[in-house]
Amino acid sequence: MVFISEPAYLYKNVVHDSSISPVKSAKGMYIYLENGQKILDATGGAAVSAIGHGVDRVKQAIISQLDQVEYCHPGFFPNAPAIQLADILVESTGGKLSRACILGSGSEAVEAAMKICQQYFADKSPDSRRTNFISRNGSWHGCTLGALALGDFKPRKTRFESILPTNVHHVSACDPYHGxxxxxxxxxxxxxxxxxxxxxxxxxxxxxxxxxxxxxxVGTALGCVAAVPGYLRAMREVCDRYGALLVFDEIMCGMGRTGIMHAWQEEGVVPDVQLVGKGLAAGYGTISGLLVNDRVVTGLKQGGGYFVHGQTYQSHPLGCAAAVEVQNIIKEHNLVENCRLMGDYLGKQLKLRLGFHPHIWDIRGRGLFWAVEFMADKATKTPFDSKIGLSKRLQTRGLEKGYDMCLFAATGALDGWNGDHFLLAPPYIVEKQDVDEIVTRLIKIIDDVFAEVFADSPSDGHR
Structure with missing residues (x-):
């Protein structure tokens, strides 16, 4: 959420507390605040900081690009880092996707994907009636209007429904935990x-x-809920039956986060369009990407051969240079494999040390992308009263002195409004001792918050 502060600066502060000290610096897995705190970044922001903070190689790559050219309009000139990054992305799919469009934020990529899908059909047949989109309940696709319409994260969407597009329709998510x-x-x-x-x-x-x-x-809205075996293939079959395009939004879960470069590679079901973002430049550049397969490229060629889209900072050389170096580091240091191995260890430690907590209903995840969900009554799947603000309290407590760890809080996994969970998404560079430290701090945060919530109750003794 964005809050208006006393200075003339609109800032993002997801803990609703303008007293949080500003960031002074960051290195590795830690963020240093001006008040002297050293915060363990166990979420990589919003699953962004894939290689940790302050990596010299990436900084030098950005400086080197600044020495060459800081900006050139994408409508006039291509630039070498953008071309190189597109090649890296296509290669990472094994050639299953054949072209990449480099953009800015994840929301921009979602909007561009909606446009390219519509243009694909319009270019093939000028009288095409294909203007409807289907998305899923319990999803999150971004903050711009088209992306909001696709998504279903009600706390951020509901107040803007009067100005959202009406050609987006929703079906159930693949969410066995609740469905x-x-x-x-x-x-x-x-x-x-x-x-x-x-x-x-x-x-x-x-x-x-x-x-x-x-x-x-699914990341934020449902809390690290992966498609069950057979689901992606079933969705592919329905889309193919009716000639519609299948779009995978991997902005949060992609680029190695789940222990494999692209989440769809787990089951081998290839989309027509894929979106990537957060882990692409790992926070060193504001960048996202849209990848398409040959089917889409062939369709666009029938209408003139170009995508009717353009933005001032599209394919920005600095962001592309950062992303290229980030991807080189991930490949050279085998960090996706480390993500898988350390993710398995993180999941085991979470379940071992928190699995018997009377109010932790589920611990789920894959790779370095895990969620912990709470229930007031696990047997009846009754959530805590939203007035308690449990997930926000956990996140806020984590940022206090003596706790010093980032948690990514969210609500609404149960029905869009009710339910509390948080995400953990540490950098791919984590080692076992880092995982142990995350879990130890997490237990302290949970214990102390629940001690306040149930001040009159004895300790649950969940460990």
Whole structure:
């Protein structure tokens, strides 16, 4: 959320506390504040800082690019780092996706994806009626209006519904933690979700649907919920049946975060369009990317051969140079594999030391992308009263002196409004001792917050 402070600066402060000390510097896994605090960055911001802070190689790559050219308009000239980055991205998909468009923020990439999907059909057939999009409940795709319409993160979306596009429709997410019915196995669950998507195509008219957007592993809105086996393939089959495009939003979960370069590679189901962002430049550049397959490229060629899109800072040389160096470091140091190995260790330690907490309902994740979800009553799946503000209290406590760790708090996994969870997304450089430190600090934060919430109750003794 953005809050108006006393100075003339609108700033982002997700803990609702303008007294938080400004950042002085950052190095490795730690952020240093002006008040002397040393904060363990266990979330990489919003799953951004994939290689940690203050890496000299990336800083030098940016400086080197500044010495060559700091900016050139993408409509006039290509630039070498952008071309190099596009090649890296296409290669990382094994050539399954064949072109990359380099953009700024994740929200920009989502908007561009909506446009390219519509243009694909319009270029193939000028009388195309494909203007509808289908997305999922419990999703988050960004803050701009088109992205908000696609998403379903109600605390950020609801107040703007009167000005959102009306051609976006939603089906259920693949969320077995909240959506699996009693005595329903995963195969039946996938079949039900597949039928629901098919029914939505039929309701709208298959010839009117442009694309289906989904996060292969949902981050903020649901808390690290990965698609169950068979789900992505089932969604692919429905889209293919009706000729619609399939779009994977991997802005948060992609670029190695889940222990594999692209989350879709876990199941081998290739999208028509993919979005990447946060881990692309790991915070060293404001950058995102849109990747498309040959099908989309061929369609665009039928209408003139170019994508009707352009932004001033698209393919910015500095951001591209940073991203190229970040990706080189990730590859050279085998950090995606480390992400997988340390992610397994993090998950085991979380479950070992917090799994028996009476109010921790679920601990889930993959790679270095984990969530902890709370319930007031686990047996009945009853969440805590939203007035308690449990997840925000946990995040705020983490930033206090003596706790000194970032948690990424969120709400609404249960029904869009209710439920508390937080995310952990440390850098890919973590080692076992770092994981142990994260879990130790986390337990202290949880214990002390719950001691306040249940001040009159004895300790739960969950360890």
């Amino acid at each position: 699996l019915r009693d005595k329903e196995d995963l195969e039946a669950y996938v079949a039900r979700l597949k039928q629901e998507l098919d029914d939505e195509f039929q309701r709208l008219g298959p010839e009117t649907v442009c694309a289906f957007f989904l996060e292969p592993m």
